[in-house]
Amino acid sequence: MQWDIVIGLEIHVQLATKTKIFSGSSTAFGAEPNTQASAVDLAMPGTLPVPNEQAFRYAVMFGLAVNAEIGRRSVFDRKNYFYPDLPKGYQTTQLDHPIVGPGFVDIDLADGSTKRVRIHHAHLEEDAGKSLHEDFHGMTGIDLNRAGTPLIEVVTEPDMNSAEEAVAFAKKLHGLVSSLGICDGDMSQGSLRFDVNISLKPKGSDELGTRTETKNLNSFRFMEQAIAHEVERQMDILEDGGRIIQETRLYNGERDESRSMRSKEEANDYRYFPCPDLLPVVIDDEFIQSARDLLPELPDERKARFKEQYGLNDYDARLLSDDASMAAFFEETASHGKDAKLAANWVLGELSARLNAEDKTVAQAPITGTQLGQLVARIADNTVSSSGAKKVFEALWNGDGDNADAVIEAQGLKQVSDTGALEAMVDEVLAGMPDQVAQYQGEEDPKKRKKMLGGFMGPLMKASKGQGNPKLFNEILARKLGG
Amino acid sequence: MHNKSVAELSRDLESGKISSVELTREFLDRVKAEDQQYNSFITVTEDQAMADAKAADEQRAAGNATAWTGVPFAHKDLFCTKGVATTAGSKMLADFVPPYDATVTANFRDAGAVSLGKTNMDEFAMGSSNETSFFGAVTNPWGLSSGDKRVPGGSSGGSAAAIAARLVPAATATDTGGSIRLPAAFCGITGLKPTYGRVSRYGIIAFASSLDQGGTMARTAEDNALMLNVMAGFDPKDSTSVDRAVPDYTATLNEPLKGLRVGLPKEYFSDQLSPAMEQQVRNAVKEYEKLGATVKEVSLPHAKLAIAAYYVIAPAEASANLSRFDGVRYGYRCENPQDLHDLYTRTRGEGFGDEVKRRILVGTYALSAGYFDAYYLKAQKVRRLIQQDFINAFKEVDVLMSPVSPSPAFVQGANTSDPVTMYLEDIFTIAVNLAGVPAMSVPAGFVDGLPVGLQIIGNYFDEARLLNAAHQFQQVTDWHQKLPQ
Numbered sequence: 001m002q003w004d005i006v007i008g009l010e011i012h013v014q015l016a017t018k019t020k021i022f023s024g025s026s027t028a029f030g031a032e033p034n035t036q037a038s039a040v041d042l043a044m045p046g047t048l049p050v051p052n053e054q055a056f057r058y059a060v061m062f063g064l065a066v067n068a069e070i071g072r073r074s075v076f077d078r079k080n081y082f083y084p085d086l087p088k089g090y091q092t093t094q095l096d097h098p099i100v101g102p103g104f105v106d107i108d109l110a111d112g113s114t115k116r117v118r119i120h121h122a123h124l125e126e127d128a129g130k131s132l133h134e135d136f137h138g139m140t141g142i143d144l145n146r147a148g149t150p151l152i153e154v155v156t157e158p159d160m161n162s163a164e165e166a167v168a169f170a171k172k173l174h175g176l177v178s179s180l181g182i183c184d185g186d187m188s189q190g191s192l193r194f195d196v197n198i199s200l201k202p203k204g205s206d207e208l209g210t211r212t213e214t215k216n217l218n219s220f221r222f223m224e225q226a227i228a229h230e231v232e233r234q235m236d237i238l239e240d241g242g243r244i245i246q247e248t249r250l251y252n253g254e255r256d257e258s259r260s261m262r263s264k265e266e267a268n269d270y271r272y273f274p275c276p277d278l279l280p281v282v283i284d285d286e287f288i289q290s291a292r293d294l295l296p297e298l299p300d301e302r303k304a305r306f307k308e309q310y311g312l313n314d315y316d317a318r319l320l321s322d323d324a325s326m327a328a329f330f331e332e333t334a335s336h337g338k339d340a341k342l343a344a345n346w347v348l349g350e351l352s353a354r355l356n357a358e359d360k361t362v363a364q365a366p367i368t369g370t371q372l373g374q375l376v377a378r379i380a381d382n383t384v385s386s387s388g389a390k391k392v393f394e395a396l397w398n399g400d401g402d403n404a405d406a407v408i409e410a411q412g413l414k415q416v417s418d419t420g421a422l423e424a425m426v427d428e429v430l431a432g433m434p435d436q437v438a439q440y441q442g443e444e445d446p447k448k449r450k451k452m453l454g455g456f457m458g459p460l461m462k463a464s465k466g467q468g469n470p471k472l473f474n475e476i477l478a479r480k481l482g483g
Numbered sequence: 484m485h486n487k488s489v490a491e492l493s494r495d496l497e498s499g500k501i502s503s504v505e506l507t508r509e510f511l512d513r514v515k516a517e518d519q520q521y522n523s524f525i526t527v528t529e530d531q532a533m534a535d536a537k538a539a540d541e542q543r544a545a546g547n548a549t550a551w552t553g554v555p556f557a558h559k560d561l562f563c564t565k566g567v568a569t570t571a572g573s574k575m576l577a578d579f580v581p582p583y584d585a586t587v588t589a590n591f592r593d594a595g596a597v598s599l600g601k602t603n604m605d606e607f608a609m610g611s612s613n614e615t616s617f618f619g620a621v622t623n624p625w626g627l628s629s630g631d632k633r634v635p636g637g638s639s640g641g642s643a644a645a646i647a648a649r650l651v652p653a654a655t656a657t658d659t660g661g662s663i664r665l666p667a668a669f670c671g672i673t674g675l676k677p678t679y680g681r682v683s684r685y686g687i688i689a690f691a692s693s694l695d696q697g698g699t700m701a702r703t704a705e706d707n708a709l710m711l712n713v714m715a716g717f718d719p720k721d722s723t724s725v726d727r728a729v730p731d732y733t734a735t736l737n738e739p740l741k742g743l744r745v746g747l748p749k750e751y752f753s754d755q756l757s758p759a760m761e762q763q764v765r766n767a768v769k770e771y772e773k774l775g776a777t778v779k780e781v782s783l784p785h786a787k788l789a790i791a792a793y794y795v796i797a798p799a800e801a802s803a804n805l806s807r808f809d810g811v812r813y814g815y816r817c818e819n820p821q822d823l824h825d826l827y828t829r830t831r832g833e834g835f836g837d838e839v840k841r842r843i844l845v846g847t848y849a850l851s852a853g854y855f856d857a858y859y860l861k862a863q864k865v866r867r868l869i870q871q872d873f874i875n876a877f878k879e880v881d882v883l884m885s886p887v888s889p890s891p892a893f894v895q896g897a898n899t900s901d902p903v904t905m906y907l908e909d910i911f912t913i914a915v916n917l918a919g920v921p922a923m924s925v926p927a928g929f930v931d932g933l934p935v936g937l938q939i940i941g942n943y944f945d946e947a948r949l950l951n952a953a954h955q956f957q958q959v960t961d962w963h964q965k966l967p968q
Contacts, residue, residue, distance in 0.1 A: 043812070
């Protein structure tokens with residue numbers, strides 16, 4: 001049978017506020033356990049939450065960026081369950097009156113099409129602490145530094161139909177919250193965590209199948225693998241005539257396997273009710289405007305500007321605009337590189353390939369946009385050939401040299417563009433290859449002639465020790481050989 | 484000295500008639516000598532009190548005294564006190580020493596008042612008789628001559644008994660459903676539950692957050708005013724506290740009552756009220772008429788629904804508020820837990836008393852899937868109707884007057900087997916908490932040698948008017964001056 005895949009996402013986004021959502025403790029990552037946990041975070045008796053205005057502003061900024069309605073009356077609820085890293089025995093979250101209402105995000109797909117993914121809502125809540133099971137023999141350590149870190153949980157409609165779409169959405173969202181500056185975007189530290197809801201239904205059917213939720217995916221790659229894994233698992237069950245059980249599953253990316261965490265029957269009754277320690281927060285026009293004033297250029301706006309300002313095609317413009325730090329790197333490269341399209345090619349080509357190969361983010365690149373831009377400028381003005389440029393890139397990446405000019409100089413990669421010298425080399429090479437010259441001149445088909453022209457390049461480059469300007473060689477060759 | 488009011492002691496300290504060290508010594512000696520029979524204190528902080536008294540005397544000598552500098556008092560053991568055990572009357576927190584002060588505690592400290600310690604209370608403020616305390620029941624100083632030990636009312640029974648027994652001239656208290664007014668009435672003292680949001684809840688161990696309110700207890704209305712001056716005000720640490728100017732509550736105590744419009748809610752003069760109690764309350768109202776007040780009957784039509792709504796909302800909130808007592812970070816932890824589940828169930832099973840467990844169970848049930856709408860949501864709707872009753876009544880009158888309780892202090896153990904009978908002790912006080920309005924209990928006579936309280940209910944933030952009405956009544960009556968025995 002043919003199946004339709006139906007995917008909805010829930011994304012926990014840690015907000016980059018300096019302090020926690022209901023206390024004045026720092027949210028900085030990596031401190032000694034429990035050094036950033038105040039009496040409020042420890043849920044000491046008698047302590048009370050005080051909302052952090054900045055968390056609300058960030059949430060509203062997110063809402064505006066996803067074209068959403070802002071909840072004018074934002075209410076906090078208590079979600080009750082016992083767990084050692086949940087100090088109060090309830091999580092303060094939002095159920096019926098979230099701060100961000102329905103909205104949408106448009107994603108670009110590889111085939112060039114665009115798809116709209118609807119946002120059901122996004123709500124503010126506090127993060128829990130961490131349980132550390134490894135380091136304490138037979139016991140569990142509790143670190144409450146993270147407890148109370150503000151989150152927005154973004155819930156989509158089940159609008160995605162493939163792993164590709166889900167990952168495209170996830171990347172788009174990642175770019176969006178990073179561009180907004182409301183999240184540091186560092187997935188390795190759990191700043192964004194994805195839960196994926198997946199169900200299958202017979203192709204074309206209107207009725208949704210039973211879904212499972214795979215929790216806490218913290219990389220795009222794991223997310224893609226987890227979806228593929230779960231789709232296959234469900235398909236096997238359904239094709240064998242089985243039934244999908246509504247459950248929460250955990251995916252192990254290292255082993256590419258998943259296991260059931262709890263079924264619907266085992267699910268907690270969270271006994272939500274409005275938190276009596278927090279009054280409803282009224283979001284007025286003035287507050288929304290103050291958030292709007294803080295909105296930076298968003299990826300979709302940036303993409304349009306890149307096409308306009310740099311003459312990039314749609315595909316390149318999207319790849320360069322989705323992620324704020326990638327976009328900034330490109331603009332720095334382009335500003336020094338004289339040729340924006342060439343700068344785009346280098347950022348998306350050599351740089352991206354190298355980042356992928358070494359599993360680095362653009363922020364971790366050992367080369368700066370300025371350095372790459374200076375190199376691009378030397379390619380554009382023919383100082384260095386593209387093959388020479390790769391050597392320069394390699395040197396800059398490895399820290400062998402401060403800038404392109406110094407590397408070109410040190411490695412003798414400067415391209416010879418003196419037409420007199422190049423003409424002498426052409427004459428010499430052609431003189432040594434009379435048969436090939438005759439063959440070329442006898443050929444009528446321009447395609448074949450072009451190909452044969454390439455046959456002279458190898459010896460020419462060899463003669464110039466790789467430093468002859470290939471473009472000029474081509475021009476001279478064409479002239480000498482007659483057309 | 485120990486029969487004097489805070490206002491009088493403050494004047495004696497200012498005139499140099501007595502020092503805080505002498506005064507504090509006298510009260511501490513009384514606590515030592517007398518409190519075995521009342522059990523009104525859980526913790527007595529003798530050394531700290533004497534050190535504070537010495538500092539207060541120096542402060543006064545330096546010319547930096549407030550009305551409270553050097554005046555002894557006590558805190559209900561629900562207010563967190565930095566460095567001093569704060570138990571909430573529970574085994575769960577028997578050894579808990581908070582590293583912070585409640586805002587109210589800090590305010591009294593800043594004012595120079597000298598705390599003698601922490602007073603007994605029903606466990607987590609859940610009770611009407613002060614019999615649910617892990618530290619034992621409190622005995623009412625009144626009625627001992629009959630040979631019976633009577634309850635002081637709850638949950639602030641330790642504060643009320645200590646004041647009635649002249650062990651302290653004043654004490655803090657809290658009121659979620661009547662926990663200031665009932666003990667004040669049973670012990671023949673004066674107590675005020677302020678408007679919800681008037682006094683910061685920060686550092687007061689939560690029972691039911693939307694109902695809890697810190698308040699005052701002393702013998703006179705004037706002393707209650709002096710206390711509220713210290714306690715009231717917006718607190719950035721409590722987002723439910725209200726940012727509204729705090730008047731000097733003593734400034735209007737002597738306003739004449741001529742023209743005061745008094746309403747008597749007919750639902751509060753019902754069959755449950757004993758005829759002898761009713762007579763005392765009506766006599767008190769007559770005194771107000773003599774003072775120039777006009778009296779009319781009014782109606783709070785939804786009054787009879789208050790207890791039912793309260794016993795859904797308060798336990799629901801409590802069930803979540805008390806989840807933090809899990810044996811993980813502080814407080815009681817069971818011995819040798821086998822696993823996480825065992826840690827939770829035994830810690831909570833062993834650490835909480837029966838009444839607390841009963842309310843956690845009731846609250847958990849009321850919030851459960853399938854019951855939430857029928858209980859919690861319905862109770863919230865009733866709460867709004869009750870609020871509206873008060874809003875409507877205050878369009879016609881300035882204050883409402885009623886009994887505090889259907890009958891005077893009962894004998895210990897009389898109601899412990901039947902929680903519903905116990906809950907009905909709060910039948911006249913609970914609606915006030917659901918509405919959030921302020922109310923007082925003022926001594927207004929005796930029945931069978933036991934004190935009777937007059938409840939005066941005011942409009943939102945009208946504490947000054949309540950204190951004025953109570954003070955004027957105390958200028959023409961001496962019920963508040965009567966001594967037990």
